Amino acid sequence: MARYDSILETIGNTPLVRLDALAPAGVNLYVKVEAFNPMGSVKDRMALAVIEAAERSGELRPGQTVIEATSGNTGIGLAMVCARKGYPLVVTMAENFSVERRKLLRYLGARVVLTPAAEKGTGMLNKAIELAEAHGYYLCRQFENEANADAHVRTTAREILADFADEPLHAWVSGFGTGGTLKGVASVLKLASPATRIVVAEPDNAPMLGSGLGQPRDAAGELTASHPRFRPHLMQGWSPDFLSRLTEDAVAAGLIDEVLPVAGDEALRLTRELARREGIFAGTTSGATLAAALQVARRSPPGSNIVCMLPDTGERYLSTPLFEGIGEAMDDAELALSRSTPGYRFGAAAAGQPASPGVPLRADEQDAEAERLVETLLASEPVVMFALEWCEFCWSVRKFFARLGIAYHSVDLDSVAYQSDDLGGRIRPVLAARTGSVTIPQVFIGGEPMGGCTALFDAWRNGSLRRRLEAQGIAFDRSVEIDPDDLLPGWLHPRMTTA
Template identity: 60%
Template sequence: MTGLHASILDTIGNTPVVRLARLAPEGVEIYAKLEAFNPLGSVKDRMALGIINEAERTGALRPGQTVIEATSGNTGIGLAMVCARKGYPLVVVMAENFSVERRRLMRFLGAKVVLTPASEKGSGMVDKARELAATHGWFWTRQFDNEANAQTHSRTTAREILRDFGGNGPDYFVTGSGTGGTLKGVAKVLRAESPATRIILAEPENAPMLASGLAQPFRADGRPESHPHFRPHPMQGWSPDFIPDLTRDAMAAGWVDAVQPVSGAEAIRLARELARQEGIFCGISAGATLAAALVVARTAQPGSRILFMVPDTGERYLSTPLFEQIGQEMDKDERAISESTSLCRFGAPAARPATAAQPIPHPSTQARDFVEAAITSRDQPVVMFALEWCEFSWSVRRFLQDLGVAYRSVDLDSVEMQASASEIRRALHYRTGQPTIPQVFIGGTHIGGATDLLAQHDRGDLLPLLAKAGIQPTDPKALNALGYLPKWQAARPTAQLTSDGV
């Protein structure tokens, strides 16, 4: 997307359609519509903007009113973007079993995230959103039955598909069973303007709510009950434990030509294959939709064009089974590559030219005085000489904050320290014998680097040191201090941990 834009919201939509080269069987063309190209990385950006715009138009949403929705994450992330730009507070209700990356993204964008027990399933988080909206007078976006959801896809997604396929549409359109917004909105337009396009709706094999033909049950007050055929599945964003109104509308209208079941294992496998063979980084639901498209391809006429939706990006799934086989440390092959040359490898000294040990340069008196004044201050007995963007410095900061210990951070890479930073580092090196940053002092006593401080806590030695310096943590809860280290460092055996820094 080129040109100048008045708002991030102007960049939503017009996502690319890409032909698969290696995963498509011979004789048919399979295309992916990559919704990760939306600004917040998913198809739900479209719906979030459409619902908020329509609510503003009708007056259902008042200026400054809090917005609330129940979501597996992508809708909440899209709403967080839209609400941030438009100035609405946002509360998202989310079942606890959805990926933690989504919670953090929403909170980063300024939303409040309220979790519900996994045992209450999708209908539970919807009930909670309904209750909160009624109690506080908030605007509930109702993504599962809000017609603005489907209208957004009729107005944008469907039009883009017709444009990109030359006006006639693909031979097959394959999408997943989520809120029903994409399904209803696109199917309505394709059925009217490209009636030859067959519409395939994929759903989890172990939760065949649509394939069963069993109607969605409702409670006496009109709220949906958990469908008898629902079972937990890995396709986040697909098939809550009830059939949404928008999905039922599309089914009742006869717009769905077939319901294709997809196994969770096949969804995960094909999501990985999309990344490794096509370079398309996506989530589990995209792998599931591709699985359905590949089933369609087996019986499609030669030359058929099949379009499937890729709803989001793989970064939403780092804590899910999609990444469970992706290691953090080097595997056997990677270690073999590392060990094929001598430099910068673990477990063996690097083959560098031998040099004589150099004495530590004598620091200036001014730098020594600055260091001594900092570490002997009674007002701030905990001091860390740090770098603003050093991972180990951040480990210490987060740990001390969580422990409830006030501290002073002398950030040597800050603007105000630029002129004297090198001399102060020389003074620290001269005093401690350690050239790395961070270096921590408590009550004038040198503790060491990040790992030294955290290890002392885990051994039980830190709290007595703090007490000796007259410091009582305000939140002395049980912490795994070494767990605050950067993930690549925390994974190393304790015996190998050193006073790491920069």
């Protein structure tokens, strides 16, 4: 493993992996796994190139805010680059793109401005232009920025050619979105390997390239409307509602040999097959591109070498139809497997704990030092939660208190501060004796127990928690309307018991 001075130096040089289970016999079908880029997509290449080109030209000043319209991957790549280089980032994104993308962007420090789904890609682009003009932001313009295509001229295309230095490459298959990968790689392959066929895939219900119709633009070349053949499709980021300048350049230069339509359900099926039969975790656009590559492979002679682009990782798609039917709770078969042996299953006692959670430990099993500490905490702090750092129910209570503005003292029994002499473990039987329950968290208000997470939330719903807080003079935001169940762990299922 090499050493790097910056995460940005790890972009590119992604692997080519030959498919075994999915490829036709005798044909070498390779996938270029762009999820190996540091932020998990091919867009990392372009993000770095666009920012560094703007720095060199002086268009981007130190500390200036960067803005871009994106379905997610470009924004995530830009968020990484901007975080490392010290630029604030604003991203505009249509509201119908996956929640994971928004959260990743915000986690990396970007601000995300959503636009109406009905306005499609054009709407989020127009909003980015408005904000850039109003606030003096640097607009990346990924759909027409030559630095986008140049990144693939310098990196992606050269990597592919190097991998086939001693043997022919018969076909290269890609989707298109911004057009940067398409224009950059195809332009190099056409010069260095003229026999390589350039095959472009697109949604079968939105055949913008296949239709042969041009993109509506005004006299200045600006977009005036969506492409007439665009329809919403399942492949997020694969092709927006317009043909980008970079894509139009590739068409005009005659770089494309064939356009293949791909059905959305086939894209979903092959994305799942990639995971289950090849062990490759990729996004829906990868399955879509693979669908086109398989069409090429099936009609190719034995010994053919084909490269298919896999643009990103599957983690961007957890809330999309790609993961439909993938449950969070155990299904019947998994429950049956769990119950096939006696230990470590729901409803069984944990090792070292009473068989029934309502039975406290004996007084002689308690600890005088731990008892004094609990007494001191309850006497000095109006709201105390005995918690575990890893416990999701404890985090539900933390979020609840934060939403209501309730100040509290958290005693994290598994934290470093309570590990010495197993103090955290010694406190638990003291709590069990006071509350009659061995579960965590345990919340006390005014020194009196309120119970665990679900008991606290029930008390909020029936009004008793409000009355207790008011009686103790504990401040909270009375204007907040909250359903505490929304704060519970997402995996919670009626078959599982709570802690």
